Structures are given as structure tokens and as C-alpha cells.
Amino acid sequence: MGGQAFATHSPPLPTPRMPPEVFQLVLSQTHLVLRQYYSQVESPIESPGKPSFGDVDFLVHGAMTKEFDPANIEWNIVAENLMYVLGAVASIQQPGTSIVNLAVPWPAEGGEDKYVQIDIHYLTSPERFQWELFHSAHGDMWNILGSTIRRFGLTVNDRGLYLRIPEIELLDRKKSLVFLTESPSEVLEFIGLDESQWWKRFEDQDKMFEYAAGCRLFWVRQIDDEEAEFDVVGDLPADGGQEGGAAGRKKLKHNDRQRMSKRPIFWDWINEFIPRCREEGRFTVQKTTREDVREEAFQKFGVQKEYEEKLANWTLLRHKDEVWREAIKGSIPTENIDHQFRSLPFQYTNSLDRAAAIRVIKGVVLDGEEFVGDLPAAVKPNEKGFYDVEAVKLFVEANWPKAATIGMARQLEKARRMMKEKDEKKKRIAEEEAKKNGEAAD
Missing domain, CATH: 3.30.460.10 (Beta Polymerase, domain 2)
Structure with a gap:
């Protein structure tokens, strides 16, 4: 606090x-x-x-x-x-x-x-x-190291060290995390820092900076004035080196910019230490890549299967969302519907018709329900759960009127059933009341 x-x-x-x-x-x-x-x-x-x-x-x-x-x-x-x-x-x-x-x-x-x-x-x-x-040691140390290892797909928080899945992190940062370890020794060994020094207080800020720069993932990106002026966030590779100075500040994430404004040590790291390293030509060689770090994490922490399963599940989930939005909802008209198969004693509106069709088609495509006594080949996923999106679109475009008829019939049957249950409940309550009144009269 x-x-x-x-x-x-x-x-x-x-x-x-x-x-x-x-x-x-x-x-x-x-x-x-x-x-x-x-x-x-x-x-x-x-x-x-x-x-x-x-x-x-x-x-x-x-x-x-x-x-x-x-x-x-x-x-x-x-x-x-x-x-x-x-x-x-x-x-x-x-x-x-x-x-x-x-x-x-x-x-x-x-x-x-x-x-x-x-x-x-x-x-x-x-x-x-x-x-x-370990995580609380040295004040701003993890602000400094965090900005270094993040470029290589690693994150440290109050629970441990994590590997991030790049395909997921742009849309959902938390779901992109794969836990690696909560062992301080393993973390320091993996990022290339001496553990014996970690558990001692640094004499001064420069010594702490030199220690942090010893991280095997730290390197300083060499840029000229013109590149610094026109470069923007996103132009850097994922494992791009640290820049520092005015150009580096522009590329900091929002959280890092907040930290820099509130934490003097982090400010000095970005605005003094990194530019000084560039001027002196120090730490200018990139020793590894994000892909190499991922493979090393697979080997050291045994998380390749979890990583791949998580990515596969995410990819399938995104694919099913595409099928839902584009192939199902996107293939059923929203207005001027001429439903030639409509033959129900039910007050008709476009929205009711469309909603009924969507419910039935969704059940067939995404839940594997039969359609007119069969599961059409066009909507069957492959062995990995993926659909032929174009085939699904063609099926929906050709069959949504029939699906609307089926859906409206189901809705009508449900309404009739609920009305019947309601009438039976009223009748039962009336009979119970009559019986009570009769017993009271006796």
C-alpha cells in the first residue's frame, strides 16, 4: 500500500x-x-x-x-x-x-x-x-525483468512463471497462459540470472541494473534517429530488443507506462540505463528468439502437450464461433422473408421465423441433432471437430425455411404443453380447495 x-x-x-x-x-x-x-x-x-x-x-x-x-x-x-x-x-x-x-x-x-x-x-x-x-524482492526488479521477458513470450505474476500462447494472447491474455513453475531457482536458471546474488540486497541502483541486464533475454535494439521518429508499436518483432529513451517510451504497454510514471527506478531503467547501453554498444546481440524460448520451455517444464491442446481447443472454439456467426446466423435472411413452407396456426413475424430457424440449425450443426431424420453430411465435422464452412453455408441457405417450420412447430407444441400444464394445475388447486371447503363444512 x-x-x-x-x-x-x-x-x-x-x-x-x-x-x-x-x-x-x-x-x-x-x-x-x-x-x-x-x-x-x-x-x-x-x-x-x-x-x-x-x-x-x-x-x-x-x-x-x-x-x-x-x-x-x-x-x-x-x-x-x-x-x-x-x-x-x-x-x-x-x-x-x-x-x-x-x-x-x-x-x-x-x-x-x-x-x-x-x-x-x-x-x-x-x-x-x-x-x-522471491516475487516481492528488490522492489521494481520484476517491472524491469517483466518488460524484458515479455517480448519472448514469458510472464511472471504472483503465482509463478508462465509461457504465453501468441495466437491467444491478443484476444484473451489470461487464457493464453501456460504455467511453467513456481520455483525461484528454476525461474532464475531459465532466464539466466545468478541465484546467489538474487537473495542479497544490491548496493546501489546501477548494480541492480547490471544484474538485470545479465538476463539472457535482454538485448538493446540499435536504431537511428529517423527510425526512432517513425517506428510505431507493432513494427518490432515479438522478441525485439529494448529501446529506452523517447522511442522506447512510445512502445511501452499501457501498464508499463503507468509503472514508469510512478516508479522512479523503472523510469531510470528506461530513460537512462538502456540509452546508455546503446551509446556504449553493450548488450546489442540478440541471443535467442521467442520460438527458441518456447521450445526450451517445452523441454525443461514438459508443457508441450498442454500448450498444443490449449491452442487446439482455442482454435476450435474460434472456428465454431465463425461457423455460428457467419455460416449459421449470417446465412439466414433478416428481412423480407418469404417463407413458402409456413402452415402453422401461429401469428407470424420475420423475427420469430428467423429465431426458430436459427435454433434448429444450431442444434443440427453444432450439437449434432438430426434434421428430418438424418444428420446431413454437409454439417458433419471432421475428426478434429472442424467444419467445412462453405458446405455449412450452402446447407443453411437451402434448408433454413424447413428449419423455421420445424422450429415454429416445436414452439407451438411447447406453448400448448405449457397451457395444458397450467390448466391442469388450476384444476388441481380448485379441486383441493373444494375438498378443503367440504371438509370444513362437515
């Missing part, structure tokens, strides 16, 4: 940014208390060079007593117990999460009325604990 969770508290509680000495004092004191109640307690590694801190973050797992275990009691009770043992004056529970913000008194310095925000996040397993500790 950046130390602002209690700004809207009633009443608001001041939680000013902490100098390093106050941060370290609260960090050590809180750690000692929490270790009495949880087997695993850690604070994520902070980014380098921070002159002040907005809050103190803790990750916990392995409650030693049920009073501090969300698996045994409700999280709000756990939050109240944490509030008590840490001497907090207020708490805020983040909805839908096991995260609580606590406001504890500022370490004594003349009795000034201000507070420190402590955020505690409970993790449900050792694996989730280790991943969150």
Missing part, C-alpha cells in the same frame, strides 16, 4: 515515510514478535538506495497456534490477534486476501502522534511463501 492505507481510515492516521533507522528498528522488533507465532517470517529484500520507507512488509507461514492460523479460524480474528500482540491501534483487512495493514505507534521520539504501517501477508504453503518472497 506504500504506507497510505490509513489515510482514509476513520479517523485518518498519519503514517509518514520512515528514515532508514526507524524502518530497521520496526523491522527487527516486529520480526522478533512474529517469530513467536509463525515458523516462517521474512521481509522482502528492499530495492537499493531508498532514502525512506512507506511501510514495513512481512510474509508469514506456519502458525504455531490456532489463534494465528487462518486455516482454523476466520482471518479477521487472526488480524485482531496480530493487532494485539504488535500493539497496533488500528487494522485494515484487504478484502479477499490474507493481508492485514496495521498501524503501530511510531517509535518514541518526543511523543509526536504518528504511526508506522505494517503489512502482514499470510501464505498458505512453504512454496507459496518462497515464491512471494
Whole structure:
């Protein structure tokens, strides 16, 4: 929350940014208390060079007593117990999460009325604990690495490392994800970073940038002034190198532009470090491609079958949507319908006729229902579930009037059946009432 969770508290509680000495004092004191109640307690590694801190973050797992275990009691009770043992004056529970913000008194310095925000996040397993500790480390590190590996079809979020399917991601980013791992060691090995350095705080921002640039997927794209002026998003290959500077800012995704405006370290990465690398001629060689990274992921994480099945299912789903929109709905007239087969005692409108035809045709084509006692060969999918779209269109154009007749007949029969059931229900209720009245008279 950046130390602002209690700004809207009633009443608001001041939680000013902490100098390093106050941060370290609260960090050590809180750690000692929490270790009495949880087997695993850690604070994520902070980014380098921070002159002040907005809050103190803790990750916990392995409650030693049920009073501090969300698996045994409700999280709000756990939050109240944490509030008590840490001497907090207020708490805020983040909805839908096991995260609580606590406001504890500022370490004594003349009795000034201000507070420190402590955020505690409970993790449900050792694996989730280790991943969150890894993912939260070094502040803006994953903003930097994320903008690098994304070009090669990789994504890291709060659950793990994923491979993206390009054919799907343009339309549905979430459905394009194929899970690879939640092991920090495997992630760092796969993207080519030294794990021993990861678990240490960087001395300064430049050292963090140099470490991030050591990622095997990082490379700086060399461009001239004219290309930088006229190049647009989409001209770059999917695995294009980092640009930085004004041209690079134009090509950032919306989320990255937001991060850059709010995160000074990410701003410096884009606007200072990458342009400097280009000027010095460093990291200018692309070491691999998105296709190569995908094949490596298949080999290392064994996800090729899942990837291919997911892509095949998506492709089939899109194909069926095309059949529905173009071959079925698109082949039945919307107006000036002259339905020569209409012979029903039913008030006719174009919309009713068309809707009835669509329902019947959809059942035949997409659900495999018989049409006039048979399933026409023209609408049978192949062994992989795909249709001959042109054959389906011809079938629909030739048979929608008959389908409308069948559909209207079904609708009429359904209406008659419902009316009959309604009349029978009224009759039954009347008989029951009459019987009750007769018994009362006796």
C-alpha cells in the first residue's frame, strides 16, 4: 500500500515515510514478535538506495497456534490477534486476501502522534511463501525483468512463471497462459540470472541494473534517429530488443507506462540505463528468439502437450464461433422473408421465423441433432471437430425455411404443453380447495 492505507481510515492516521533507522528498528522488533507465532517470517529484500520507507512488509507461514492460523479460524480474528500482540491501534483487512495493514505507534521520539504501517501477508504453503518472497524482492526488479521477458513470450505474476500462447494472447491474455513453475531457482536458471546474488540486497541502483541486464533475454535494439521518429508499436518483432529513451517510451504497454510514471527506478531503467547501453554498444546481440524460448520451455517444464491442446481447443472454439456467426446466423435472411413452407396456426413475424430457424440449425450443426431424420453430411465435422464452412453455408441457405417450420412447430407444441400444464394445475388447486371447503363444512 506504500504506507497510505490509513489515510482514509476513520479517523485518518498519519503514517509518514520512515528514515532508514526507524524502518530497521520496526523491522527487527516486529520480526522478533512474529517469530513467536509463525515458523516462517521474512521481509522482502528492499530495492537499493531508498532514502525512506512507506511501510514495513512481512510474509508469514506456519502458525504455531490456532489463534494465528487462518486455516482454523476466520482471518479477521487472526488480524485482531496480530493487532494485539504488535500493539497496533488500528487494522485494515484487504478484502479477499490474507493481508492485514496495521498501524503501530511510531517509535518514541518526543511523543509526536504518528504511526508506522505494517503489512502482514499470510501464505498458505512453504512454496507459496518462497515464491512471494522471491516475487516481492528488490522492489521494481520484476517491472524491469517483466518488460524484458515479455517480448519472448514469458510472464511472471504472483503465482509463478508462465509461457504465453501468441495466437491467444491478443484476444484473451489470461487464457493464453501456460504455467511453467513456481520455483525461484528454476525461474532464475531459465532466464539466466545468478541465484546467489538474487537473495542479497544490491548496493546501489546501477548494480541492480547490471544484474538485470545479465538476463539472457535482454538485448538493446540499435536504431537511428529517423527510425526512432517513425517506428510505431507493432513494427518490432515479438522478441525485439529494448529501446529506452523517447522511442522506447512510445512502445511501452499501457501498464508499463503507468509503472514508469510512478516508479522512479523503472523510469531510470528506461530513460537512462538502456540509452546508455546503446551509446556504449553493450548488450546489442540478440541471443535467442521467442520460438527458441518456447521450445526450451517445452523441454525443461514438459508443457508441450498442454500448450498444443490449449491452442487446439482455442482454435476450435474460434472456428465454431465463425461457423455460428457467419455460416449459421449470417446465412439466414433478416428481412423480407418469404417463407413458402409456413402452415402453422401461429401469428407470424420475420423475427420469430428467423429465431426458430436459427435454433434448429444450431442444434443440427453444432450439437449434432438430426434434421428430418438424418444428420446431413454437409454439417458433419471432421475428426478434429472442424467444419467445412462453405458446405455449412450452402446447407443453411437451402434448408433454413424447413428449419423455421420445424422450429415454429416445436414452439407451438411447447406453448400448448405449457397451457395444458397450467390448466391442469388450476384444476388441481380448485379441486383441493373444494375438498378443503367440504371438509370444513362437515
